[in-house]
Amino acid sequence: MQQYYPLFTAIPLAIAFVNLLITKINKRAGDYLALIATGVLAYMSIKMLFVGPFSYHVGGHLPPWGILLVSDGLSSLMLVVINVIAFLSIIFSLKYMTTYTAKPKYYSLFLLMVGGMNGVVITGDLFNLYVFLEIASIASYALVGFGCEKEELEASFKYMILGGVASTGVLFGIAFLYSITGTLNMPDMAMQLELVGINRAVAFVIALFVMGFGLKASSVPFHAWLPDAHPSAPAPISAMLSGVLIKALGVYTIMRIMFHVIGPNPLVSSIMMFLGALSMVVGGLLAIGQEDFKRMLAYSSISQIGYVMIALGLALNPGIGMMTKALAIVGALFHLVNHAVFKSLLFLCSGAVEYRTGTRDLGKLGGLIRKMPVTMTTCSIGSLSIAGLPPFNGFWSKLIIIMALLRAGYMVYGAIAILVGFITLAYFIKLQANVLFGKLPEAFSEVREAPFSMVLPLVILAILCVGLGIAYPFVETEMLRAAWDTLLDKAGFMNLLLGG
Amino acid sequence: MHDIEKEIRESKSGMTMIVKTIVRFAMGIIILFGAYIVLYGHLTPGGGFAGGVILACGYIILTLAFGKDIALRKLSDQGASIMDNSGALAFIVIGLLGYTGGYFFLNFIDHGKRFELFSGGIIPLCNIAIALKVTASLFAIFIALAIFGKFISGLVEEEE
Secondary structure, X not given: OHHHOOHHHHHHHHHHHHHHHHOOXXXXXXXXXXXXXXXXXXXXXXXXXXXXXXXXXXXXXXXXXXXXXXXXXXXXXXXHHHHHHHHHHHHXXXXXXXXXXXXXXHHHXXXXXXXXXXXXXXXXXXXXXXXXXXXXXXXXXXXXXXXXXXXXXXXXXXXXXXXXXXXXXXXXXXXXXXXXXXOOEHHHHHXXXXXXXXXXXXXHHHHHHHHHHHHHHOOHHXXXXXXXXXXXXXXXXXXXHHHHHHHHHHHHHHXXXXXXXXXXXXXXXXXXXXXXXXXXXXXXXXXXXXXXXXXXXXXXXXXXXXXXXXXXXXXOOOOOOHHHHHHHHHHHHHHHHHHHHXXXXXXXXXXXXXXXXXXXXOOOOOOHHHOOHHHHHHHHHHXXXXXXXXXXXXXXXXXXXXHHHXXXXXXXXXXXXXXXXHHHHHHHHHHHHHHOOOOOOHHXXXXXXXXXXXXXXXXXXXXXXXXXXXXHHHHHHHXXXXXXXXXXXXXXXXXXXXXX | OHHHXXXXXXXXXXXXXXXXXXXXXXXXXXXXXXXXXHHOOOOOOOOHHHHHHHHHHHHHHHHHHHOHHHHHHHOOHHHHHHHHHHHHHHHHHHHHHHHHHOOOOOOOOOOOOOOOXXXXXXXXXXXXXXXXXXXXXXXXXXXXXXXXXXXXXXXXXXXX
């Protein structure tokens, strides 16, 4: 398995280009190619969970000169999240994307985005990370504007400009770090930075990274692009953007760099906790007033990412106890996985509703549970999970985060987290009341259940919502333990430079 | 071949006779220089990207001088798309062929004698693949902008 690690980027990138060549001859081939490629990747990513940490030298060049790929608990966890959601989104796309033209181009862009995200997660080289970040971002700019309508192009343009600013910030940050340490290899850079400490240049780098990666993660002062971009994209892409992209490009990169390269310090901790709390409150309050199904989900993403950020911020504080730190990281990682599952479920549900009814306006929908029972049941499960009701998965992760906050003595932040839980419940009740229940408009009396290829991923994701909640102890030991061990073990990360 | 020559001479689109004549002389030199930058990329400054840009400039200058119809006959948008994808694919295949020696992107070809044209193992091959990709991509972007530009300006005229 170890020697095939680079295939996580090579397969999607290669298939993206093969797809465009083959579909010039046979239009149907794109469906199969994308399905097989993402299926293989999902299978490989699940197998990777059971492989211990290792590093891979691309081209056989020794680090710190060559490009280093790193596999540890954190990257394995992220790979599973990315590739499984990508596979389910592709299954959903088979039928859904027939409403759009240029399906082959869609698959190619989708695979480029997956290749970019996998690259960000597996690489151990900071400049390499930037390149893959750009591959995934540029593919997502194009996908947001895929419908080519006025609003979609506007959203795409806005996303591109803001994303470009963020990428520039990240590039400047990387350049600064390179000038301070003389290396781009992340484990090596971590060793050099231990000697330098947090001087003014490093503090500036932290500011640039919080801005750049914070924008990719859509935490509040940098969130303006998300409520436009996510609803504009086709539903499977919204699921990928909200479920995976903001985590792979934003949260994962912050985790990797802040924990492993720069190292935990109180400055970053307090900034991230503040931004997290702000995201939770602002995202939640703005979500209540939304009348568009997908726009409400988009604001809810901002709010939920706030939970992950506040927990990560807490774990970055060197002053708190080991036990609380571990609790915060488990909460953050578990909420990250859960959010990927239920948010992609909800976005796919909105796609299924739009496919059958042609509208996303909450005011015009209603009573659909009688016409689309399976889709609406899964939608309900997703809503209850995200609102944090037991025994669904969202309950456990929010509980752990709140417990960690209270244990560390952050009473105000803990109270905010509880309050935002109620706000979340409020707007998901509004969503359910307007879509599932109430009076069925006459225009929808002929609406049928969504096609099988669209229902299947919904059902799988709904089962995951329930399963991750009930089997929480198993999830913690099997999936999360390796990841939080990794995050707390900076020395182990630096040792990857020597091992291989 | 003769027909195209005749058509180029008689075509009214594009710029004046002076520009057309000079572009016809310069075109060969530009392509030759681009190819040189690509092929000597592993020995001298330049490489796949820089050479590819110069090659694409050759096609762009052709479009400017003779109009897009004649340029598209030299390299059609479909052709550009195929060239673009083949270039990228070739690059990944070179990387995957490294697995014959056990590593992704291993330089598995004999490195040869230093400072000779046939040296550097897979580096010149990578440069050629990148040049294909860059040439086709830049040309395709230019053509897309030219076509859409015309489309949009047509719309504006209609509205007026």
